Amino acid sequence: LGLVPELQADRVRLDPISGESRGVEISLAGSPGRWNWWTSYTWSKATDRIDGVNEARSWDQRHAFQGGFGWTDESWSFAAAASVHSGWPSTRLSLISDEAVPGPRNADRHGTFASLDLRLSRRFNVRKGTLLAFVELSNATNRRNVCCLDWDITDEDELEFSEDYWMPLLPAIGILWEF
Numbered sequence: 001l002g003l004v005p006e007l008q009a010d011r012v013r014l015d016p017i018s019g020e021s022r023g024v025e026i027s028l029a030g031s032p033g034r035w036n037w038w039t040s041y042t043w044s045k046a047t048d049r050i051d052g053v054n055e056a057r058s059w060d061q062r063h064a065f066q067g068g069f070g071w072t073d074e075s076w077s078f079a080a081a082a083s084v085h086s087g088w089p090s091t092r093l094s095l096i097s098d099e100a101v102p103g104p105r106n107a108d109r110h111g112t113f114a115s116l117d118l119r120l121s122r123r124f125n126v127r128k129g130t131l132l133a134f135v136e137l138s139n140a141t142n143r144r145n146v147c148c149l150d151w152d153i154t155d156e157d158e159l160e161f162s163e164d165y166w167m168p169l170l171p172a173i174g175i176l177w178e179f
Helices: none
Strands: 018-030 035-050 053-056 063-072 076-085 093-096 099-102 113-126 129-138 146-153 159-165 170-178
Touching: 093 159
Parallel strands: none
Antiparallel strands: 018 035, 035 053, 035 063, 063 076, 076 113, 093 099, 113 129, 129 170, 146 159
């Protein structure tokens, strides 16, 4: 992942003649009393047509589940949200005559992505408005979700890769003043 991906040496221009996304989503939600909850499941398929072949788009995820719940009273609030989806496509490389040659585009898949996020907040009435103090944990289980592959040619002229990961456990605290 890069701030300006066009400037990275490992980028290749793709010129699909068309693309297609299709799928089905089922969502449910409820709010009994001070509690609320929601859940959704999505089956989808996203492809690009390149040189007469339909290839998975880089953000294609066949199965995705999201769900969460929350509790709120006059001063306190707690929420938890989970997200799980099948791994995004990836492309393997081979070393042929000292040159890295890509295999079929997006023919492989990263592992399943899963994250649990938590938030606890407290509201305080002040003379000029309200203060909201909160603490959050993103990826609360500190799961190592693969985002991408990093390829290198070793001193022995062999191709090796390592996996790079999305953010680890990320705590955050903050105060919001509304006036």
